[in-house]
Amino acid sequence: QLQLTETGGGSVQAGDSLTLSCTTSKYTYSTFQMAWFRQVPGKEREGVAMIVTKGGMTYYGDFVEDRFTISLDNAKNTLYLRMNSLKPEDTAMYYCAADYFQKQLYDPNWRFWGRGTQVTVSS
Secondary structure, eight states: OOOOEOOOOOOEEOOOOOEEEEESSSSSGSSSEEEEEEEESSSOOOEEEEEETTTEEEEEEETTTTEEEEHHHHHHHEEEEESSOOOOOOOOOEEEEEHHHHSOOOOOOOOOOOEEEEEEEEE
């Protein structure tokens, strides 16, 4: 069973940057894709960014607007999300996800999930 652990969340001001990390219990290249999702209470979970672990291709949600960068360090078995120019509307619980098969960013049914890390952006 693959376990995912997110760290790096916190409270920041609008315009600040933050980097989230997701460490895995197994080799990251054993998965097909990894991704970051976020969720606000009362709303559906939405895809932020995803990466194909062996090819490196990346995909982002439309709202990212080139502010976020997803990356993978296979040597450290760690997924990252660098977030720049944070806005109050980026406030959410951020989750790491992984799957052994192809998934779309709009599909919330990924196989493995972390417990999340809270990001709060104040104006």
